[in-house]
Amino acid sequence: MTISQASSGPDGPRPDPADWRALNRAMWDERVPIHTGSGFYDVPGFLAGAEVLRPFELTEVGDVDGRRLLHLQCHFGQDTLGWARHGAAVTGLDFSASAVAAAEELAREAGLPDARFVTADVYEAANVLAGEVFDVVYTGLGALCWLPDIERWAQTAAAMVAPGGFLYLAEFHPVTDMLGDDGRTVEYDYFHQEATVWDEPGTYTDYVEEPQITVSVQWQHGLGEILSAIAAAGLRIEFVHEHDFTLFPRFAALETVTEGVTRVYRFPEGRPRVPMVYSVRAARPR
Numbered sequence: 182m183t184i185s186q187a188s189s190g191p192d193g194p195r196p197d198p199a200d201w202r203a204l205n206r207a208m209w210d211e212r213v214p215i216h217t218g219s220g221f222y223d224v225p226g227f228l229a230g231a232e233v234l235r236p237f238e239l240t241e242v243g244d245v246d247g248r249r250l251l252h253l254q255c256h257f258g259q260d261t262l263g264w265a266r267h268g269a270a271v272t273g274l275d276f277s278a279s280a281v282a283a284a285e286e287l288a289r290e291a292g293l294p295d296a297r298f299v300t301a302d303v304y305e306a307a308n309v310l311a312g313e314v315f316d317v318v319y320t321g322l323g324a325l326c327w328l329p330d331i332e333r334w335a336q337t338a339a340a341m342v343a344p345g346g347f348l349y350l351a352e353f354h355p356v357t358d359m360l361g362d363d364g365r366t367v368e369y370d371y372f373h374q375e376a377t378v379w380d381e382p383g384t385y386t387d388y389v390e391e392p393q394i395t396v397s398v399q400w401q402h403g404l405g406e407i408l409s410a411i412a413a414a415g416l417r418i419e420f421v422h423e424h425d426f427t428l429f430p431r432f433a434a435l436e437t438v439t440e441g442v443t444r445v446y447r448f449p450e451g452r453p454r455v456p457m458v459y460s461v462r463a464a465r466p467r
């Protein structure tokens with residue numbers, strides 16, 4: 182994986198991290214048709230009935246039948262609709278209008294017309310949803326690195342958890358962000374707080390045409406920072422699970438293992454492991 186910090190933008194000077202929202206939204210808008218057409222997301226397989234949610238998420242979230250579920254940063258809604266197939270009354274929210282349009286189209290094609298999708302910045306979610314609350318507020322893998330302020334995210338997400346409901350977060354483990362591609366060497370600062378402007382080719386899915394927009398602004402958030410923010414937002418942390426697998430070939434040594442319908446990546450037998458994914462459930466007491 183070639184990743185470099187941007188010294189210049191596509192057309193000149195270094196992009197300003199203060200423009201993170203516009204820069205990131207443009208990048209995500211462009212990624213939507215690339216991702217919906219990718220083998221990674223396999224939309225035809227989903228439409229044919231394949232399970233898209235990871236087994237650990239299904240186990241840890243539990244029965245969602247008849248429950249109100251809000252998916253923050255839902256991308257083009259495939260995972261959101263996966264929860265709808267398990268009986269949840271779903272709302273997906275994303276700041277990319279093209280992602281939301283693709284999600285609405287996918288809901289129609291999947292025969293799930295009651296799924297609702299909303300275009301909004303995650304920080305505006307509680308305002309846009311006008312005080313609505315949900316039994317499950319779900320955030321899936323690859324979401325928090327796009328957000329500058331984790332305390333504000335946690336407060337926003339917690340405000341939408343109904344009494345007796347919970348926030349469920351599954352994310353890539355921040356330990357993986359400090360290691361080099363060999364999965365052993367500490368190359369990056371775990372505690373780095375500043376925005377990082379990345380200029381990286383491609384995207385995490387397969388693609389036919391190279392994406393044109395390569396600049397994005399991202400943040401690292403440590404596990405302690407995230408868990409403390411969730412607790413400070415008034416939720417009671419029920420568990421934090423650290424997993425020894427990930428969902429993409431983050432390190433050169435990882436081996437692909439197919440577990441049920443999910444392809445995961447693990448260190449080979451005998452090699453010291455690091456946590457690569459974590460999941461948290463945090464409840465609002467009744």
Ligand SMILES: C[S@@+](CC[C@H](N)C(=O)[O-])C[C@H]1O[C@@H](n2cnc3c(N)ncnc32)[C@H](O)[C@@H]1O
Nearest residue numbers: 209254256275276277301302303321322323327
């Ligand atoms: C990696 S995707 C989430 C992936 C999701 N787990 C999946 O595989 O479908 C990240 C999503 O966050 C959205 N996003 C990034 N920043 C956002 C923000 N500030 N407000 C709302 N959505 C945002 C992007 O548009 C994108 O759809």
